[in-house]
Amino acid sequence: xxxxxxxxxxxxxxxxxxxxxxxxxxxxxxxxxxxxxxxxxxxxxxxxxxxxxxxxxxxxxxxxxxxxxxxxxxxxxxxxxxxxxxxxxxxxxxxxxxxxxxxxxxxxxxxxxxxxxxxxxxxxxxxxxxxxxxxxxxxxxxxxxxxxxxxxxxxxxxxxxxxxxxxxxxxxxxxxxxxxxxxxxxxxxxxxxxxxxxxxxxxxxxxxxxxxxxxxxxxxxxxxxxxxxxxxxxxxxxxxxxxxxxxxx
Amino acid sequence: xxxxxxxxxxxxxxxxxxxxxxxxxxxxxxxxxxxxxxxxxxxxxxxxxxxxxxxxxxxxxxxxxxxxxxxxxxxxxxxxxxxxxxxxxxxxxxxxxxxxxxxxxxxxxxx
Numbered sequence: 001x002x003x004x005x006x007x008x009x010x011x012x013x014x015x016x017x018x019x020x021x022x023x024x025x026x027x028x029x030x031x032x033x034x035x036x037x038x039x040x041x042x043x044x045x046x047x048x049x050x051x052x053x054x055x056x057x058x059x060x061x062x063x064x065x066x067x068x069x070x071x072x073x074x075x076x077x078x079x080x081x082x083x084x085x086x087x088x089x090x091x092x093x094x095x096x097x098x099x100x101x102x103x104x105x106x107x108x109x110x111x112x113x114x115x116x117x118x119x120x121x122x123x124x125x126x127x128x129x130x131x132x133x134x135x136x137x138x139x140x141x142x143x144x145x146x147x148x149x150x151x152x153x154x155x156x157x158x159x160x161x162x163x164x165x166x167x168x169x170x171x172x173x174x175x176x177x178x179x180x181x182x183x184x185x186x187x188x189x190x191x192x193x194x195x196x197x198x199x200x201x202x203x204x205x206x207x208x209x210x211x212x213x214x215x216x217x218x219x220x221x222x223x224x225x226x227x228x229x230x231x232x233x234x235x236x237x238x239x240x241x242x243x244x245x246x247x248x249x
Numbered sequence: 250x251x252x253x254x255x256x257x258x259x260x261x262x263x264x265x266x267x268x269x270x271x272x273x274x275x276x277x278x279x280x281x282x283x284x285x286x287x288x289x290x291x292x293x294x295x296x297x298x299x300x301x302x303x304x305x306x307x308x309x310x311x312x313x314x315x316x317x318x319x320x321x322x323x324x325x326x327x328x329x330x331x332x333x334x335x336x337x338x339x340x341x342x343x344x345x346x347x348x349x350x351x352x353x354x355x356x357x358x359x360x
Contacts, residue, residue, distance in 0.1 A: 025258065081271025099268075107257030115257070169277065172261050216327055218276035218336050231276075232333050239330065 015039035018091050020049055022061065023101040026110050033099075034058075040091040046100065047075050047086035050112075062111040073161025073225065076103055077112050083163035083223040103166035119162050122178045126204045128185040131197030152188045155233045157226050164220035164230055176209035180220035180230035183211065187233035190240060206241055275337040283320035286313045312351050319343035 018040045025031040036057055038049040047065055054061045065075040068087050075086040078101040080094055091098065106114035123129075143149065164180035165171050171179045178186075186205055189195050205211045214234045221229040243249040262269040293310045296303070323339040331339070 027255075027258075031258075081268060101268075102260060104260050104262060107259055169262075215280050216276070216324060217274065217280050218333060219274055221333055222274050222276070229333050231327075235328055235330070235333075238328065 015041050015044075016096070018044075018049065018094075019097045020046075020053065021097065021099045022050075022053070022112070024061070024111050025108055034061075038091075042090075042092055044091050045087055046077075046079055046084070046089045046091060046094075046098065049091060049098075050086060050100070062109075062113050064113050070225070071159070073159040073163075076161040076163045076166070076225075077101065078103060078166065083166045085161065085163075085225050088225065103162055105166055105168070105171045106162060114162070116160075116162060119160065119165060119179075119181065122165070122182040123185060125176075126178045126182045126186045126210065127197050127201040128182050128189065129197075130189060130192065130195050131200075133194055133196035136194035136196070148191050148193055151191045151236075155184050155188050155228060155230075158184060158228060159226060161225060163223045163225060167219040167223045169217060169219065170213055170215055174209055174213060177213050178204075178210055180214075180234070183214070183237065184228060184230040184233040187237045190237065202241065202244065205237060211237055211241060275340050279320055279323065279336075279340040279343075283317055283324070286317040286320070289313050290317060308351075308355065311354060312347070315347040315350050316343075319347050 016039070018038050020036045020038060021033050022036060023031065024034045036049075036053045038044075038052050040049060047068065050061065050063050051065075054063075063075070063077070063086075065087060066072045067074070070085060070088040073085060076083060077086055078084075078099075079086065079089055080099050083103065086100075100112065102108060102112045102114050106116065106118060109115050158181055160181065162181070164184075168177075168180055170177045183205070186201055190198055190201060190205075211234065214231070216231055216235070218231045221231045224230065240249060264270075290310070290313045293306060293313055296306050297310050300306070320340070320343050323336075323343050326339065327333065327336060
């Protein structure tokens, strides 16, 4: 298609009207749904629409974003029932009516903004930080084509957006369950030869409310914007734990 | 006004709301169907033990057992390392195989 034709395409020139039903709540108030109408171009995103609303219609609307280009994950929210990052979700893919809600399973601060502190607490609960082993090789000395790296690589690059925690049904019912992101992070550490915290981490992972409580529904994997598969990491951790139980690892 | 001592407000997908079921994914349906089949099996097995010759009860028992077992095989395969991308096809496959086995057994039963 020529540039002239592209610019003349009707959906590029005439914005369509999209109705956003946005979750509103402030401490001490009742939750409600507020409707806004926004003119959306072909490439307008949910975040564009929220910014437009905040600037021109309702400056009291609270939401969180930072990079705007799908890197930081801070604009994670539930759009039409599914966890998505608002900056990478085009309105054209959602129809004329769009429901926008905050992430589930996090304490609400206001409107679409949630408190991410429990996300960090879940990470801490499974010891999701590297414990340097004495004399362990530095990062650059872990071979890129080594078995450890091949195992770990598909599970890194978590941006901590919290979408997997929001989508997880076990998190909904068991507040002690670490959740997909923390278990995924723990998996990468259990394979890391530089780490000396494995035994303590296994104690946390094999406790009553951790590894074995995952139902394997794959909701976390379905919504992960980075294409990670926490369900697979959890399954691998289970197999590792089973081998360890029988003295095979 | 908030008193500062209220528990934090946390949103959850409410099972009794339309929003709660919106975008329910295949993996969750698979889990849910298997659990519901397990509970129904307890009831149907009890009915079957009271009178094993009731045809409809036999049919429901067979259908539920097939469904529950085949979805269990799917879960087992995922546990032992079958890639997660096969999750949904295996769910569909379990349903298809359950229907096929039911039709086969029910058509060719010898009693």
